Amino acid sequence: MKQLLFLILCIFQVLTLKAQYCSSTASTADYEWIASVRFDTRTHYSGPSSGYEDFYGGILPFRAVPGSCYNMNIEVDYAATNYQEYFAVWIDLNHDGDFFDPGEEIFKTFAGIVGGVGANITIPASATLGETRMRVSMKYGFAVEPCDEYAYGEVEDYMIQLLPEEPTCPSAGLSTDYEYIKSVKINNVDNYSGDNGGYFSDFCGGNYLNMGMENELVLEPGFYGNPSTYPEVWKVWIDYNKNDSFEDVGEVVHISAPNEEVEIFNLTIPTSLISDEMYRMRVSMRYNSAVTSSCSAYSWGEVEDYEFVVKDPLGVATLLQEESHTRAFTKVKSSRVKESVKINPNPADQFINISFKYERDIPASYRIINMQGAIMEEKAVDMVGEEIRVSVHDYPNGYYLFQSKICDDWNAVPFIVLH
Numbered sequence: 128m129k130q131l132l133f134l135i136l137c138i139f140q141v142l143t144l145k146a147q148y149c150s151s152t153a154s155t156a157d158y159e160w161i162a163s164v165r166f167d168t169r170t171h172y173s174g175p176s177s178g179y180e181d182f183y184g185g186i187l188p189f190r191a192v193p194g195s196c197y198n199m200n201i202e203v204d205y206a207a208t209n210y211q212e213y214f215a216v217w218i219d220l221n222h223d224g225d226f227f228d229p230g231e232e233i234f235k236t237f238a239g240i241v242g243g244v245g246a247n248i249t250i251p252a253s254a255t256l257g258e259t260r261m262r263v264s265m266k267y268g269f270a271v272e273p274c275d276e277y278a279y280g281e282v283e284d285y286m287i288q289l290l291p292e293e294p295t296c297p298s299a300g301l302s303t304d305y306e307y308i309k310s311v312k313i314n315n316v317d318n319y320s321g322d323n324g325g326y327f328s329d330f331c332g333g334n335y336l337n338m339g340m341e342n343e344l345v346l347e348p349g350f351y352g353n354p355s356t357y358p359e360v361w362k363v364w365i366d367y368n369k370n371d372s373f374e375d376v377g378e379v380v381h382i383s384a385p386n387e388e389v390e391i392f393n394l395t396i397p398t399s400l401i402s403d404e405m406y407r408m409r410v411s412m413r414y415n416s417a418v419t420s421s422c423s424a425y426s427w428g429e430v431e432d433y434e435f436v437v438k439d440p441l442g443v444a445t446l447l448q449e450e451s452h453t454r455a456f457t458k459v460k461s462s463r464v465k466e467s468v469k470i471n472p473n474p475a476d477q478f479i480n481i482s483f484k485y486e487r488d489i490p491a492s493y494r495i496i497n498m499q500g501a502i503m504e505e506k507a508v509d510m511v512g513e514e515i516r517v518s519v520h521d522y523p524n525g526y527y528l529f530q531s532k533i534c535d536d537w538n539a540v541p542f543i544v545l546h
C-alpha cells in the first residue's frame with residue numbers, strides 16, 4: 128500500500144514538475160505594494176501581501192492575441208512615504224516553466240519610478256497559444272529579475288491566455304474599392320489608418336474619454352475617384368460591460384444619417400464606468416445604410432476597433448465613491464446662520480430632492496449650472512428648511528452644480544445626471 132502511495136506521489140510530482148516556476152518574493156510589502164495590474168481591458172486590484180501573491184488560476188485570466196499590441200499599467204500604493212520602484216513583467220511564452228527564453232521579458236524599467244508605470248506591449252507572434260504564467264514584479268531600489276528574492280516590494284503571478292484571435296466577434300467591410308475609414312479622431316488623438324482593406328484595429332493608440340464631460344469624435348471617410356463621394360452611415364459601439372459583445376442595451380453610442388462629409392459628434396460616457404480602466408470601441412462605416420449587427424460583414428465600407436482609457440478630470444468617480452447616494456455639506460456661515468444642503472438621489476435620472484436648510488429666516492436663492500456654466504434653473508427661496516424637487520429628466524447626462532446663495536455667499540454641491 129505504501130509503495131502504491133509512493134508511486135502515485137511520484138507520478139503526481141512528474142505531472143506537476145512542468146509548472147514548477149522559480150519562486151520570487153519581497154520580504155515585505157508593508158511599505159509599498161502593487162495595487163493594480165491592468166492588461167488590455169482587464170484590471171486586477173489587490174492590496175499588500177507578505178511579498179508574493181499568486182493569482183494564477185484564482186481570477187479571470189488576462190488575454191492576448193500574439194502579434195497584437197496591448198496597453199498595460201501597474202499602479203503602486205504606499206503606506207506612507209513614496210519610494211522609487213523598479214518594475215518588470217515576464218510571460219512564459221513557450222510554456223516550459225521559466226521566464227528566461229528570448230522575448231519572455233516583455234517589460235522592464237531600469238530607473239526608479241515613483242507611482243505607477245504604463246507601457247504598450249506586443250506579445251511575439253511566435254508565442255505558444257494556451258494558458259501560461261505572467262509574473263509582475265516591483266522592487267525598491269534596484270532592477271528586478273524573475274527569480275529575485277529581495278527586501279521591499281511585491282511579486283504577483285497571473286494567468287494569461289494566448290488566443291488565436293480577438294474574443295470580440297469579427298466584423299469587416301468586404302471591399303474598400305470605393306470608400307474606407309480614413310481616420311477616427313477621439314478627443315484630439317488622431318487615429319489615422321487609411322485604407323486597410325475592410326478591417327483595422329489599434330488597441331495602443333493612447334485614446335481616452337473623459338467622464339462627466341463631452342468628448343468629441345471626428346470620423347473621416349476616404350474615397351477613391353475624383354471627385355466621387357458616396358453617402359456613408361457611421362455606427363459606433365462601446366462594450367461598456369466588457370463582455371466581448373457590443374450588442375447589449377445602450378452600447379450603440381452613435382448612428383449617423385447617410386452622409387458624404389466628415390461626421391462629428393459629442394459623446395458622454397456613463398459615470399458608472401471605472402476610471403483608469405480600458406474599454407473597447409467599434410466604429411463601422413457602411414455605404415448608404417447602417418449595419419444592423421456589430422458582428423456582420425458587409426459589401427462596401429470598413430470597420431475599425433479601438434480602445435480608450437476612462438479619465439476622470441472632474442473627480443466624478445471620487446464623488447460617487449465617497450457618497451454614492453447623497454452629497455451633502457453643512458457649513459456654519461456665521462455664529463447665527465448655519466446652512467446645510469443635501470441632494471439625492473445622486474446620480475439622478477428623473478429628479479433630485481434637495482434638502483436646503485438654513486437656520487435663520489433670511490432671503491436665499493439657488494441655481495443649477497452645467498459644466499459649461501449655463502444656468503439650467505434659478506429660483507429664490509424664502510422658507511427656512513425648504514425641500515425642493517427639481518426635474519432633471521430633460522438634462523443631458525453629465526455633471527452639474529447645485530449652487531445656493533445666502534447673504535451674497537455662494538456654495539456649490541456637485542451632482543450627476545445619468546439616464
Ligand SMILES: [Ca+2]
Nearest residue numbers: 161173174175
Ligand atoms: Ca498586491
Ligand SMILES: [Ca+2]
Nearest residue numbers: 219223225228
Ligand atoms: Ca519559458
Ligand SMILES: [Ca+2]
Nearest residue numbers: 308320321323
Ligand atoms: Ca481605415
Ligand SMILES: [Ca+2]
Nearest residue numbers: 366370372375
Ligand atoms: Ca457588452
